[in-house]
Amino acid sequence: xxxxxxxxxxxxxxxxxxxxxxxxxxxDFISIKPIHVMTHDNTGAVIKKFKSIGATKMNNPRQxxxxxxxxxxxxxxxxxxxxxxIEAFAKEMGVDFYPAGRGIGHQVMCEEGYAWPGTMxxxxxxxxxxxxxxGCLGTPIVRTDAAAIWATGRTWWQVLPVAKxxxxxxxxxxxxxxxxxxxxxxxxxxDEVLNHAIEFVGDGIAALSIDQxxxxxxxxxxxxxxxxxxxxxxxxxxxxxxRVDAVKKRGLQGVPSDADGKGTHPRMNMERIxxxxxxxxxxxxxxVYAVELSFDLASVQPYVSGPDTVxxxxxxxxxxxxxxxxxxxxxxxxxxxxxEDLAEAAKLIKGKxxxxxxxxxxxxxxxxxxxxxxxxxxWNTLIEAGAIVLPPGCGPCIGLxxxxxxxxxxxxSATNRNFKGRMGSRDAExxxxxxxxxxxxxxxxxxxAPGEFDDVSPAGEIKTAEIKAASxxxxxxxxxxxxxxxxxxxxxxxxxxxxxxIYPGKxxxxxxxxxxxxxxxxxxxxxxxxxxxxxxxxxxxxxFNFGSGSSREQAATALKHRGIRLVIAGSFSQxxxxxxLNNGFLVIGVPELVKDFKEKFGTDxxxxxxxxxxxxxxxxxxxxxxxxxxxxxxxxAAAQELIITGGLENWVKENI
Numbered sequence: 146x147x148x149x150x151x152x153x154x155x156x157x158x159x160x161x162x163x164x165x166x167x168x169x170x171x172x173d174f175i176s177i178k179p180i181h182v183m184t185h186d187n188t189g190a191v192i193k194k195f196k197s198i199g200a201t202k203m204n205n206p207r208q209x210x211x212x213x214x215x216x217x218x219x220x221x222x223x224x225x226x227x228x229x230x231i232e233a234f235a236k237e238m239g240v241d242f243y244p245a246g247r248g249i250g251h252q253v254m255c256e257e258g259y260a261w262p263g264t265m266x267x268x269x270x271x272x273x274x275x276x277x278x279x280g281c282l283g284t285p286i287v288r289t290d291a292a293a294i295w296a297t298g299r300t301w302w303q304v305l306p307v308a309k310x311x312x313x314x315x316x317x318x319x320x321x322x323x324x325x326x327x328x329x330x331x332x333x334x335x336d337e338v339l340n341h342a343i344e345f346v347g348d349g350i351a352a353l354s355i356d357q358x359x360x361x362x363x364x365x366x367x368x369x370x371x372x373x374x375x376x377x378x379x380x381x382x383x384x385x386x387x388r389v390d391a392v393k394k395r396g397l398q399g400v401p402s403d404a405d406g407k408g409t410h411p412r413m414n415m416e417r418i419x420x421x422x423x424x425x426x427x428x429x430x431x432x433v434y435a436v437e438l439s440f441d442l443a444s445v446q447p448y449v450s451g452p453d454t455v456x457x458x459x460x461x462x463x464x465x466x467x468x469x470x471x472x473x474x475x476x477x478x479x480x481x482x483x484x485e486d487l488a489e490a491a492k493l494i495k496g497k498x499x500x501x502x503x504x505x506x507x508x509x510x511x512x513x514x515x516x517x518x519x520x521x522x523x524w525n526t527l528i529e530a531g532a533i534v535l536p537p538g539c540g541p542c543i544g545l546x547x548x549x550x551x552x553x554x555x556x557x558s559a560t561n562r563n564f565k566g567r568m569g570s571r572d573a574e575x576x577x578x579x580x581x582x583x584x585x586x587x588x589x590x591x592x593x594a595p596g597e598f599d600d601v602s603p604a605g606e607i608k609t610a611e612i613k614a615a616s617x618x619x620x621x622x623x624x625x626x627x628x629x630x631x632x633x634x635x636x637x638x639x640x641x642x643x644x645x646x647i648y649p650g651k652x653x654x655x656x657x658x659x660x661x662x663x664x665x666x667x668x669x670x671x672x673x674x675x676x677x678x679x680x681x682x683x684x685x686x687x688x689f690n691f692g693s694g695s696s697r698e699q700a701a702t703a704l705k706h707r708g709i710r711l712v713i714a715g716s717f718s719q720x721x722x723x724x725x726l727n728n729g730f731l732v733i734g735v736p737e738l739v740k741d742f743k744e745k746f747g748t749d750x751x752x753x754x755x756x757x758x759x760x761x762x763x764x765x766x767x768x769x770x771x772x773x774x775x776x777x778x779x780x781x782a783a784a785q786e787l788i789i790t791g792g793l794e795n796w797v798k799e800n801i
Contacts, residue, residue, distance in 0.1 A: 147429075147431050147432065147433045148428070148429025148430065148431040148432045148433075149168065149169070149170065149428070149429055149432055150307050150309070150344055150428045150429070150432035150433070150434060151344050151374055151376070151426070151427060151428040151432075152282060152304070152305065152307045152342045152344060152372065152374060153169050153170055153171065153304060153307070153432075154426060154428070154429075155263060155264070155265050155282040155374075155426070156169050156173075156175065156177070156265065156282070156302070156304050157169040158263075158264075158265070159177050159178055159179055159180070159264070159265040159282075160175040160176065160177055161176050161177070161178050161299060162176050162782060162783075163175070164621060169304055170304065171304050171305065171306050171307060171435065172303065172304060172306075172778030172779065173303065173304045173778070173779060173781055174301060174302075174303050174778070174779070174780060174781035174782075174783045174784035175301065175302055175303075175304065175781060175783055176299050176300070176301055176302075176782070176783040177265065177299060177300060177301065177302045178298050178299040179208075179264075179265045179266055179267045179294065179300075180208070180259075180261065180264040180265060180266055181208055181209070181210055181254070181259045181260075181264075181266045181267075182208060182209050182210070182266070182267050182268065182269075182286070182291055182294045182295070183209075183210045183211075183212060183250050183251075183254055183259070183266070183267075183268035183269070183270070183273070184209070184210075184211060184212075184268070184269050184270075184288075184291050185211075185212050185213060185214050185215055185250045185268075185269075185270060186213060186214065186215040186216055186227075187215075187269055187270075187288060188211050188213075188231045188234075189227050189230060189231055190288055191269065191288050191291045191292050191295070192230075192231070192234055194288055194289055194291075194292035194794070195292040195295050195296060197794070198292065198296065198794045198797045198798050198801070199798055199801065200292070200295065200296035200797065200801050202238065203238045203239070203240060203295050203296075204294075204295065204296060204297050204298035204801075205298050206238055206239035206240050207241075207402060208294065208295075208298060209238075209240045209241070209291075209294070209295055210240070210241050210243070210250075210253075210254065210259055211231060211232075211235045211240055211241065211242045211243065212242075212243040212247065212248075212249075212250030212253050212254075213228055213231065213243065213244055213245040213247075214245070214247075214248065214249045214250050214253075214537075214538045214539055215538065215539045215543060215545065216539075216545050216546070217245035217246065217536055217538040217539075217540075217546075218535070218536065218538070218540060218545065218546030218547060219545070219546065228244075228245060232244065240401075241401035241402050242401055243401070245536070245538065246512060246536050246537060246538070247399070247511065247512055247537070248509070248510055248511025248512055248513070248514070248537045248538070249478070249479040249510050249511065249537065249538060249539060250268065250270065250479075251268070251270070251272055251273065251275045251276070251363070251479045252479055252483070252510040252511045252514070253511060254266065254268070254276060255275070255276065255278075255279060255359065256388065256511060256513055257400070257412060257413065258388070258410065258411075258412030258413035258417075259412065260275075260276035260279055260281040260283060261279070261281055261412065261417075261421075262279050262280035262281055262377040262381055262385075262421055262426075263280060263281070263377055263421060263424060263426040264281055264282070265281070265282040265283075265284075266281055266282070266283050267283070267284055267285065267286045267290070267294070267300075268283070268285060268286070269285070269286055269287060269288050269290070269291045270285060271285045271366050272285075272363055272366055272479055272480075272561065273285050274362055274363060274364075274365045274366045274370065274371070274372055274373045275359050275362050275363035275479060275480075276362070277343075277358075277362035277365070277372055277373040277374035277375055278355060278358035278359030278360070278361065278362040278363070278373075278375055279355065279358070279359070279375070279381060279384075280374060280375055280376060280377035280381055280426075281374075282342075282372055282374055283362075283372060284302075284305075284342070284371050284372045285366075285371065286300065286723070287696065287720065287723050287724065287727065289727045289793050289794065290723065290727070290793070292794075292797070293793050293794075293796070293797045296797050296800075296801045297797055297800050297801060300793070301726065301783035301784065301787065301793075302783075303722070303778070303784075305340065305341055305342040305371055305372065305719075306340075306341050306342070306435035306436075307341060307342045307343070307344055307434050307435060308337070308338045308341040308342070308343050308344070308370070308434060308435060308436045308437070308438060309343075309344050309346055309434040309436075309437045309438070310329070310338075310343050310344070310345050310346070310347075310437075310438045310439075310440065311346050311347040311437070311438065311439040311440065311608075312325070312345060312346070312347040312348075312349035312350055312353075312440055312442055313347050313348060313349050313439060313440065313441050313442060313443075314348070314349050314441050314442045314443040314444075315349055315352050315442055315443060316349075316352070316353075316442045316443070316445060317443060317445070317446070317598075319447070319581065319595060319596050319598065320442075320445050320446060320447060320598075321357065321360075321447075321489070321579045321580070321581065322353060322354075322356070322357025322358065322360040322361050323360050323364075323480070323481055323559065323578070323579035323580070324445050324446065324447050324448055324579050325357075325361055325442065325445055326360060326361045326363075326364040326365070326367075326368070327364075327448045327449075327450050327455065327458055327577065327578070327579075328440075328445050328448055328458065328603050329361075329368060329440060329605075330364065330367055330368045330450065330455045330456060330458070331448065331450060331455070331456060331457065331458025331603075332440070332458075332603045332605050333368075333438060333605065333607075334456040334457075336369060336690070337436060337438065337607065338365070338368055338369050338370045338436070338438075339369035339370075339690065339716070340369065340370070340371060340690075340716060340717070340718070340719050341369075341370050341371070341435060341436070342370060342371060342372035342373070342374065343365050343368075343370045343372065343373040343374065344374050344376075344428065344434075345358075345361070345373070345374065345375045345376070346376065346428075347439075349442040350375065350376060350378070350380075351378065351379075351380065353375075353380070354380070354485060355380060355381065355384040356483045356484065356485040356486065357485070358375045358380075359480075359483070360480050360481055360486075361373065361375075362374070362375060363479060363480040363561060364455070364480055364561050366561070367455045367561055367562060368455075371719050376427060377421065377426055377427070382418060382421070382422060385413070385418050385421075386415070386418060388413050389410070389413055389414060389415055389418070391513075392410045392413050393408075393410075395513070396408075397410065434609070436607065436609065437607070437608040437609045438605060438606070438607055438608065439605060439606050439608050440603070440604070440605040441603075441604040441605065444601050444602065444603050444604035444605075445601075445603065446460055446461065446462075446598045446599070446600070446601055447460075447461040447578065447579055447581065447582050447594060447595065447598060448460060448461065448578070449461060449464045449557070449576050449577065449578045449582065449592060450563065450576065450577040450578070451563040451574070451575060451576040451577055452555075452563060452565075452574035452575055452576055453563060453564060453565045453574070453575075454563070454564070455561075455562070455563065455577060460598075460600060461578075461582060461592075461593075461594040461598060462594065462598060462600055464592045464593070464594075465592070465593050465594055467592070468591055469555060469591055469592045470555065470590060470591050471503060471555045471556060471557050471586055471587075471590065471591060471592060472502065472503060472504070472550075472551075472554040472555055472556065473503065473504045473505075473506065473548060473550060473554060473555075473556040473557075474499075474503060474504070474505045474506070474556065474557050474558070474583050474584075474586055474587035475505075475506050475541060475542070475548070475556065475557070475558035475559060475560060475568075475583065476490055476505070476506070476507045476508070476527070476532075476559050476580055476583055476584070477506055477507065477508040477535065477539075477540055477541060477542055477558075477559070477560060478508075478510075478539065478542040478558075478559065478560040478561060479510060479539070479561070480559070480560060480561040481559035481560070481561075481579070481580050482507070482508055482509055482510045482514065482559070483509075483510050483514055484514055484517050484518055484521070484523075486559065486580040487507070487509065487514070487518045487523045487524065487527065487580070488518070488521060488523045489579075489580045489581050489584070490507075490523075490527060490580045490581065490583065490584035491518075491522070491523035491524075491526040491527055491584075493581055493584040493585055493588070493595050494526060494527060494530045494584050494587070494588060495526050495530075497530055497588045498530055498531055498588070499530055499531035499532065499587050499588065500587065500588060500589060500590030501590070502590065503587055503590050504533060504548065505527075505530070505531060505532045505533065505587040506532070506533050506535055506540075506541060506547070506548040507524075507527050507528075507532045507533070507534055507535065508534070508535035508536065508537060508538065508540055509524075509537045510537065511537050512537050514537070515537060530587075530588075533547075533548065535547060535548065541558075541560075541568055541569070542558070542560040542561070542562070542567075542568065543567070543568075544566070544567060544568055544569055549568055549569030549570075550568050550569030550570055550573035550574075550575060551569060551570055551573060552570040552572035552573060553570075553572060553573065554569070554570070554573045554574075555573070555574045555575075555576070556568060556569075556573065556574070556575045556576065557576050557577075557578055557582065557583050557586045557587075557592055558575055558576065558577055558578070558583065559577070559578065559579060559580045559583045560577065561577070562577075563575035563576060563577050576592065578592075579595075581595035581596075582594065582595055619764050619765055620763060620764055620765075620766060620779045620780065620781065621782065622763060622764060622785070623782060623785045623786065623789060624789075625789040626763070626780075626785040626788060626789050627763065628762070628763055628764050629760060629761060629762050629763065629764075630710060630711075630760075630761050630763075631758055631759065631760045631761075632682050632683055632684040632710050632758065632759060633680075633682075633683050633684065633754070633755070633756070633757065633758050633759075634683070634684050634685075634686050634713075634742075634755045634757045634758070634759050634770060635678065635679050635683045635684065635685050635686065635709075635752060635753070635754060635755065636686045636742050636746050636752070636753040636755050637668075637671065637672070637675075637685065637686065637687050637688070637751060637752050637753075638688055638742070638743055638746065638747070638748050638751075638753075639671065639687070639688050639751070640688035640689045640690060640715075641688070641689070641690045641693050642671060642687055642688060642690075642691055642692070642693070643692070643693045643694030643695075644692055644693070644694040644695050644696075644697050644700035644718075644721065645670055645694055645695065646668070646670045646671040647667065647668055647670075647671065647692065647700040647703065647704070648663070648666070648667060648697060648699045648700040648703045649666060649669060649670045650695070650697070652666055652699070653695075653697050653699060658699075660702070660706040661706070663699055663702060663703040663706045663707075664676075664703060664706040664707040664708070666703070667703035667704055667706070667707050668704075668752075671751060672751035672752045674751070674752060675751075675752050676707070678752050678754055679707065679708070679709065679752075679754075680708070681707075681708030682708060682710055683708070683709055683710065684709070684710050684711055684712075684713060684759055685704065685709050685711075685712045685713070686712075686713045686714070686738065686739060686742055687712060687713070687714040687715075687739075688714060688715055688739060688743070689714065689715035689716045689736070689739065690715075690716055690717070690718060691712065691714035691715075691716070691717050691718065691721065691732075692714075692717055692718040692720070692721025692722070692724075692725075693718045693721070694718070696720045696724065697724075698724040698727070698728060700721065700724070701721065701724045701725035701728050701730050701732075702728050702730070704730070705728065705729070705730040710731075711730070711731040711732060711733060712725070712730075712731075712732045712733075713732075713733050713734075713735050713738060713739070713759075713768075714732070714733075714734060714735075714739060715734065715735075715736040715739035715740070716734055716736065717732055717734060726784060726787045726788075726792075726793075727787065727792055727793040727794075728791075728792045728793075729787055729788050729790065729791040729792035729795070730788075731780070731784070731788055733761075733768075733777050733778070733780070734777075734778065735768060735775050735777055737775055738768065738770065738773075738775050741771070741773065742755070745771075757770055757771050758770070761777070763780050766778065766779045766780075
């Protein structure tokens with residue numbers, strides 16, 4: 146059997162309840178006990194779920210971390226009351242709590258040693274990928290998962306297919322980590338890493354600072370991945386040792402969890418670093434990857450992404466020619482408002498003024514970042530140039546608080562998302578770039594370069610595309626879960642069928658909508674005839690990236706209520722998959738079957754009653770249909786338990 150990659154090795158460490166000798170690999174459904182789970186302003190919503198399932202105490206108070214960071218400019222009575230309630234709950238439960246103003250949760254996770262190299266940490270936020278900059282397997286979960294982890298210490302995870310991304314050579318002067326990830330998003334823009342975990346390798350990594358790695362890992366989210374992990378190397382160890390020195394100087398004031406009584410930080414300490422060095426965690430030489438990409442860092446120049454998407458990149462020289470006037474510029478967010486970023490911007494701005502008619506907003510990733518930037522003189526340089534200071538938090542990046550884009554305005558931002566309406570009006574345009582480009586543009590009043598750069602084309606290649614085989618051997622079937630099921634196949638060919646097509650948005654917030662009503666309207670935006678064609682017990686086959694779009698869980702429950710036994714697709718939106726299993730509804734990826742059915746049935750009809758019966762053998766992980774046999778990922782105990790109990794909330798009730 147092939148060796149494990151780094152993602153599989155970390156997953157193995159944090160998997161619980163495995164059968165003796167089970168080697169975790171891509172596709173496995175496992176129960177995980179992550180080292181930490183972070184929630185931010187959405188902690189209030191998780192508290193409601195936690196209480197609704199009957200939980201009264203934390204399984205392990207050291208596991209959750211609460212950070213307030215999203216809507217911290219909102220001083221309304223309702224928001225202050227919500228924040229006070231979260232703080233009071235943290236105190237009652239003995240959970241580490243960081244108040245508004247301490248910083249963006251992801252940055253706090255790194256600064257305070259929660260996102261530790263070689264561990265698995267999760268958060269109910271999509272940019273938990275950022276922890277991978279430190280070699281921590283950070284991946285997003287949904288709110289129900291967070292409540293489950295609070296109550297039981299664990300939730301489920303399906304081990305992702307892993308893409309190996311080789312970064313070769315070195316960046317040219319003036320080119321940054323932000324330019325790298327914008328280039329990757331714009332160059333490999335055909336879903337090459339969609340719903341994958343990424344492992345970065347290559348000789349180019351040694352010259353990338355931790356700040357640059359955090360930036361790249363953060364925006365693997367926008368690239369379509371669910372984790373982006375860098376190797377644990379000397380750069381990592383040096384950064385950690387410097388953090389130990391920094392927290393010693395700061396003292397333990399503001400560190401919520403208990404120290405050892407000797408003034409030692411509970412997580413960021415030398416003893417822990419030395420254990421990490423001796424562990425020497427890395428991928429096996431014979432590890433297998435779903436896809437391998439190679440990219441030449443020397444071919445990167447500053448880029449601008451957008452508007453409205455990160456998958457369209459334009460060289461900075463081309464953007465200069467467009468003479469595009471801007472109204473607002475932003476040095477904010479979890480991706481690009483660390484010390485290096487602010488220093489880069491200050492160096493370009495020093496002695497100059499923000500252009501007339503332009504507003505430049507700055508917000509440090511944390512209060513520690515702001516203090517260090519101030520100490521270096523960078524913060525004051527930006528203020529003297531005319532920058533408008535916002536508190537450490539998310540703010541305009543997510544369209545909250547001061548400085549959002551108005552209709553007709555153009556913004557250049559060092560944030561991570563520029564979707565239409567994300568940073569304000571839908572009639573505005575938002576472009577993404579590095580802090581250097583943002584600073585230069587703020588001074589010029591238009592998008593421009595922070596220096597002179599040669600026109601070069603990005604150089605990358607897809608080296609292999611090999612799908613790792615599922616685990617060999619039979620699967621142990623729990624009492625109450627079927628060893629086999631059969632059903633007639635209903636084919637809906639559409640790729641990227643989004644949740645609005647499956648369950649129309651106009652019904653989403655009707656709180657008293659019954660299961661029967663959900664069943665009546667399911668798929669009506671995709672095919673109004675769907676409800677007349679399907680029968681109870683059918684198995685639905687969809688296309689690729691099934692369930693994309695919003696996170697509404699009714700897109701899973703409505704199909705379940707309609708009597709669909711399970712959904713098979715070429716691939717799924719990971720959020721859809723989580724919502725389905727969290728509601729006791731099985732979904733399985735079988736890409737070869739979907740390809741065969743696309744060829745057999747075409748696209749003439751939105752919904753086809755195929756007349757073909759499928760037999761799924763869960764013991765041997767095999768699906769038989771139309772005279773062919775297809776391998777499926779093993780449906781392990783974690784997934785079986787969710788189906789048997791009817792979903793995660795019911796499972797938690799049985800296990801607290």
